[in-house]
Amino acid sequence: MTDATAPAPGARSRVGQGSLLRQDTRTIKRNAAENRFRIYGLTAICIGILMLVFLLTSILSNGLSSFRQTTIQVPVTLVADRLDPEGNRDPAEMARVTTFGYAPLLRDALVGTIADAGIETELDAGDIADIVSDESVAQLRNFVLANPDLLGQTMPVEVLASGRIDGFFKGRVTYATAELDQNISPEQLRLAEALKAEGLLATGFNFDFFTAPDASVTRPEAAGLGVAILGSLYMMLVVLALALPIGVAASIYLEEFAPQNRFTDLVEVNISNLAAVPSIVFGILGLAVFINFAGLPQSAPIVGGLVLTLMTLPTIIIATRAALKAVPPSIRDAALGVGASKMQTVFHHVLPLAMPGILTGTIIGLAQALGETAPLLLIGMVAFVREYPDAPWEGGLFDPATALPVQIYNFTQRSDPAFVERASGAIIVLLLFLFLMNLAAILLRRRFERRW
Amino acid sequence: MNDMRLSERDVDMTDVKIAARGVQVFYGDNHAIKDVDVNIVDKTVTAFIGPSGCGKSTFLRCINRMNDTIPIARVEGEILIDAEDIYDRRVDPVQLRAKVGMVFQKPNPFPKSIYDNVAYGPKIHGLAKDKADLDAIVEDSLRKAALWDEVKDRLDAAGTGLSGGQQQRLCIARAVATSPEILLMDEPCSALDPIATDQVENLIHDLRRNFSVVIVTHSMSQASRVSQKTAYFHLGELVEYDDTAEIFTNPKDERTENYITGRIG
Numbered sequence: 126m127t128d129a130t131a132p133a134p135g136a137r138s139r140v141g142q143g144s145l146l147r148q149d150t151r152t153i154k155r156n157a158a159e160n161r162f163r164i165y166g167l168t169a170i171c172i173g174i175l176m177l178v179f180l181l182t183s184i185l186s187n188g189l190s191s192f193r194q195t196t197i198q199v200p201v202t203l204v205a206d207r208l209d210p211e212g213n214r215d216p217a218e219m220a221r222v223t224t225f226g227y228a229p230l231l232r233d234a235l236v237g238t239i240a241d242a243g244i245e246t247e248l249d250a251g252d253i254a255d256i257v258s259d260e261s262v263a264q265l266r267n268f269v270l271a272n273p274d275l276l277g278q279t280m281p282v283e284v285l286a287s288g289r290i291d292g293f294f295k296g297r298v299t300y301a302t303a304e305l306d307q308n309i310s311p312e313q314l315r316l317a318e319a320l321k322a323e324g325l326l327a328t329g330f331n332f333d334f335f336t337a338p339d340a341s342v343t344r345p346e347a348a349g350l351g352v353a354i355l356g357s358l359y360m361m362l363v364v365l366a367l368a369l370p371i372g373v374a375a376s377i378y379l380e381e382f383a384p385q386n387r388f389t390d391l392v393e394v395n396i397s398n399l400a401a402v403p404s405i406v407f408g409i410l411g412l413a414v415f416i417n418f419a420g421l422p423q424s425a426p427i428v429g430g431l432v433l434t435l436m437t438l439p440t441i442i443i444a445t446r447a448a449l450k451a452v453p454p455s456i457r458d459a460a461l462g463v464g465a466s467k468m469q470t471v472f473h474h475v476l477p478l479a480m481p482g483i484l485t486g487t488i489i490g491l492a493q494a495l496g497e498t499a500p501l502l503l504i505g506m507v508a509f510v511r512e513y514p515d516a517p518w519e520g521g522l523f524d525p526a527t528a529l530p531v532q533i534y535n536f537t538q539r540s541d542p543a544f545v546e547r548a549s550g551a552i553i554v555l556l557l558f559l560f561l562m563n564l565a566a567i568l569l570r571r572r573f574e575r576r577w
Numbered sequence: 578m579n580d581m582r583l584s585e586r587d588v589d590m591t592d593v594k595i596a597a598r599g600v601q602v603f604y605g606d607n608h609a610i611k612d613v614d615v616n617i618v619d620k621t622v623t624a625f626i627g628p629s630g631c632g633k634s635t636f637l638r639c640i641n642r643m644n645d646t647i648p649i650a651r652v653e654g655e656i657l658i659d660a661e662d663i664y665d666r667r668v669d670p671v672q673l674r675a676k677v678g679m680v681f682q683k684p685n686p687f688p689k690s691i692y693d694n695v696a697y698g699p700k701i702h703g704l705a706k707d708k709a710d711l712d713a714i715v716e717d718s719l720r721k722a723a724l725w726d727e728v729k730d731r732l733d734a735a736g737t738g739l740s741g742g743q744q745q746r747l748c749i750a751r752a753v754a755t756s757p758e759i760l761l762m763d764e765p766c767s768a769l770d771p772i773a774t775d776q777v778e779n780l781i782h783d784l785r786r787n788f789s790v791v792i793v794t795h796s797m798s799q800a801s802r803v804s805q806k807t808a809y810f811h812l813g814e815l816v817e818y819d820d821t822a823e824i825f826t827n828p829k830d831e832r833t834e835n836y837i838t839g840r841i842g
Contacts, residue, residue, distance in 0.1 A: 385648050455685035459748070461646060463698035463755055464675035473697070474687060 184556075188549025190295040194331035194346065195286040197257060197320060201234040203269060205277040214273040224262045227269075228254070231262055231284070244319045248312055256313050258285035260340055260347035286326065288346045288543040290317045294328050297542065334550060338511045339532065345543030348536070350551055352510050356426050356526030357495060357558075359517060363430020364437055364494050369487050371434075372441030379442075380449040381471050400439035407436045408500030416504060423505035424525035426514065432504060433494035440493060444486020448479035481573040488566035492559050498530040506531050529555045594619040594759060594789045595640060599654035602635050602644065609635050611813040612654075617806070622781060622790040624804035624821065626797060628836065631810040633793045637761050640791065641677035642670040658759070675702050678752035678788075682764040684744035686736035686751070691728050694736040694747055695719060698755035714754055721787070722750035723780050742773020749780060753788070760784060762792040766799065778803050797837055801825050809833045 143149065148156070207226060211218045232254040239246065239253065246253070261284035268282075269275065285291075289309035292298035300311045320326035337349025383389045411432035415421045421428050452475045460470040476483075501507065506528055514524035527535070529551060536548035595617035602610035610632045617623050625633035635644065642663060644650040655662045663673055675698070686694050695715045698704075705711035715732070719725040724746040728739070736747050745765055752760060762781070766774040781803045784790055794800050800807055801821055808818040809830070817824060817833045828834040 453685075455681065455683055456687065457646075458643070458679075458681055459685040459687060459751075460697075461643065462641070462674060462679040462681065463701075463751060464671050464673075465697075465701055466671045469701055473701075478688065 184549050184552050187545055188551075188553045190297075191334055191546045191550025191553075192331050193295065193328050194333065195291040195294050195326065195328045196283045197235075197286055197326045199231070199234045199238050199257075199282055199284055199325075200279050201230055201265065201282045202279040203276050204230060208269055209273070209276055214276065216270050216273055219270055219273060222266075224266055227262050227266045231257065231265060234282075238325065239316070239320070242320070242323045242325065244316065244323065246312065246316050246319075248310075248316060252310070252313060253316065255309075256287055256290050256317055258287050258344055258346045260344045261285050285346050286317070288344070288541060290314070290326075291328075291346050292543055292546075293317060294321070295546070297546070334547075335554070338513065339509060339527070339535070340511075342539050342541065345539070345541045345547055348544070348547050350529065350532060350554060352513055353527045353529045353532035353551070354554070355514055356429070356506070356510075357529045359426035359514065359522055359526065360430040360433055360528060361491055361495060362517065363427060363522065364433045364491060365487075367430070367434040368437045368441050368490065372438050372487070372490075373445055373483060375438075376442050376445035376449060377471055377476070380446050381475070382467065396439050396442050400443060403499070404436055404497055405499040405503065407432050408503030410435065411500060412503050422523055422525070424508045424510065424527075425523050426526050426528075427522040428504050429501050429506050429528060430522070432500045433497060436497065436500065437490040437494045440490040441483075441487050444489070445479070445483045448482025448486065449475060451482065452478045481570040484569045484573070485566045488562050488569075492562045495558060495562070496530055496555065498528075498534055501528055501531050502534075507535065509535070529558070592618045594658065595791070596657040596660075597636075597639075597654065598657070600636070600639060600656060601653040602632070602639060603651040603653075604647070605649045609813055610639070613815045615808060615815055615818055617789060617791060619789050620785060620787075621806055622785050622792060622804040623806040623808065624800035625791065625793045625808050625810060626795075626800050626836070627810035627816075629795075630812075632813040633808075633810040634763050636810070637763055637791060637793050640759070640761055641674050641679055643674075643679065645670055675755045676757050677759045677761060678755060678757035680745070680748050680752050680760065680762045680765045683768050684741060684748050686739070686744050686747050688735065688737050690733045691719075691736050691739070691747060692732040695750050695754045698751060702755055704755065718750040718754040719747075721753050721784070722746045723776065723783070724750055740773070742769050742776055745769060745773065745777055746780065749777070749784075753784070758788065760788045760790045762790065764793050764795060767795060774799070797825075809836065811836070 206212070207230070208222055209219050210222070232250055235253055235257060236250050264284070265282060286294075287309070289298050289303070289306065290313070293303075293309075293314050294317075298306070298309065298314070300314060303309045303311045303314055317326060333347070334349045335354065336351040337347060338352045339349070340347035379389060379393065411428060415428045415431050416423055421431075456474050456478065457470055460474045461467075465473065506526070508525060508527070510525045510527050512525070514526045515521035533548050533551045533555065536544045536551060593616045595615075597613055597615045597617075600610055600613045601608070613636060625637060627633050638644045639652055639656060640658075640663075644652060652664060655664060657663070658673075658677070662668070687697065689697075692715055695718050696705075696711050699711060699714045705714055716725060716729075719728065724743060727743060728734070728747075736744065739747060745768070749760075749765070766777050769777065778799065781790055781792065792800075792803065804821045806818070807821040807824040809816045809824065809828075809832070811832050817828060817830045819829075824833065825837060828837060
């Protein structure tokens with residue numbers, strides 16, 4: 126006779142011997158562990174978001190002002206016999222007059238304008254001229270050389286205010302800091318305020334920031350990203366034209382055609398390893414192979430593009446192979462089963478299905494290449510370039526250029542505080558490009574996926 | 578007794594569509610098919626039955642050289658289709674597969690329209706002279722697969738949007754569109770419900786008029802319903818091959834008997 130309440134011999138203890146309404150100690154412990162884990166995860170995410178917010182705030186607060194620029198309206202009289210001593214309106218002859226010939230014109234025009242407006246100032250003519258950027262004189266000269274027929278007339282010219290005056294209207298420079306600054310005096314700031322009150326000085330959208338080339342260390346107000354954006358664009362073209370076909374061809378071969386042997390294993394391992402090679406190593410490789418051995422020019426987008434292609438290839442190959450692998454084998458069977466050749470199977474069925482993944486991988490690779498700085502430093506793209514490269518079909522890929530990330534690096538190397546604003550502005554532009562590329566990746570993926 | 582039958586069968590070689598002679602298949606070191614000899618008769622449905630892993634699918638995939646896609650698979654012996662060895666070096670598997678169509682276990686339509694699914698084979702083999710010709714092939718194939726009436730109004734719809742049974746019939750239409758002589762079916766109904774299965778089985782009956790059908794199935798009742806000849810595979814060997822009625826009512830081998838009476842497998 127066995128006791129009904131006693132556990133049967135060999136019976137194991139059960140879960141929830143007591144009431145279901147009360148948690149047992151084990152369950153309490155388990156739930157506590159789960160809650161703790163959730164809190165850890167949430168904390169990690171919060172820290173991440175906080176850092177991102179901090180980064181964006183700092184960049185935006187420093188950089189947004191670079192999209193605005195202070196300019197001064199001055200009617201300049203283009204005195205013919207000073208700008209064209211020979212009197213024949215030949216730009217080649219006129220080019221002998223340097224900016225020193227133009228500076229007095231602008232200075233006189235400014236002093237005249239101030240006097241006409243009835244603004245009283247104790248400043249001498251030299252100090253008045255200093256509220257205008259040095260770059261303005263060069264701009265005026267380029268303008269005259271391009272339009273020699275305008276000589277003798279009085280032209281309304283919009284000139285850049287100097288970096289300090291620009292900074293004053295963006296809140297970077299104050300009367301207090303101007304006291305200590307030998308480049309600007311409070312009196313000049315007062316003059317600028319008076320000009321603004323007369324409507325002769327205004328702060329507007331800074332188109333030149335996107336189109337103008339870099340400017341010298343003393344002219345932050347004139348520095349732009351034109352050459353850098355063009356250089357980055359050219360490099361992206363080179364990367365896209367080389368990395369996409371080579372990467373996709375290599376992946377298709379490795380994934381669909383290559384025999385499984387030691388050699389292909391070695392290739393695969395090396396591709397994965399290449400993805401982790403520091404980018405500066407690719408820079409040294411590019412320096413050795415493309416510049417020293419192949420003799421391509423320094424600072425050229427073609428070399429930058431080739432180096433970035435090498436760097437992007439592993440990313441594209443890995444993404445493409447993953448996308449090809451993700452295509453169900455039943456599709457391959459189906460195509461082979463109706464008598465498609467291996468290549469028809471790949472190009473008619475596998476590749477279209479893998480396309481969203483390939484495109485995403487490519488764009489992510491491109492975005493990575495767009496932000497890459499280190500290899501470009503080694504192939505001379507860190508140089509100061511003021512000339513725009515020609516159009517790609519006119520050999521512009523071989524002209525010197527800079528790239529966006531390198532331009533940012535360059536800006537941050539300069540002492541004038543106005544370059545902090547320019548660097549942050551350039552970062553915003555770079556981030557905007559990256560954001561647009563990622564958006565394109567997402568849209569392309571959506572579009573391709575909706576087809577089936 | 579088996580020898581007697583083999584010699585008997587050799588007499589009517591005129592009807593033999595597929596003849597396998599000493600076929601061995603290895604997956605690496607694994608000997609998957611052991612010395613299979615079989616004559617498959619034209620315009621009949623031949624069923625391959627046997628427990629899982631007995632090699633019936635492997636052998637089926639040898640007939641259109643789908644095993645070529647598996648790098649470690651190795652086939653020895655010879656398989657003759659119309660007295661030509663398909664493992665001859667001169668044979669291009671692509672050409673062979675146009676002649677030997679295949680329907681797979683899981684319906685695997687291309688992620689394209691119904692029309693494109695069926696038209697793909699004729700297109701790549703250049704079977705249609707013009708668009709009208711291609712349209713005719715597509716309609717004919719869909720009719721042969723008993724799917725025309727259900728999809729004729731939506732040929733542009735995605736093939737993957739059909740129901741499971743319709744998808745499998747679409748795959749059959751796709752396979753017959755290249756006018757093969759032999760149709761291989763690898764458990765074509767295992768992913769289908771009973772109603773769809775019934776439709777596909779009826780279809781197999783009709784297909785017999787135009788094709789030699791070889792079907793691998795797990796269901797013995799299906800084998801008995803659709804086939805005229807049945808081969809029983811066990812651990813890579815062809816144990817018994819005879820008329821379906823004979824196999825199911827009067828098996829010669831103990832292993833066959835055990836399997837069909839449900840004692841193994």
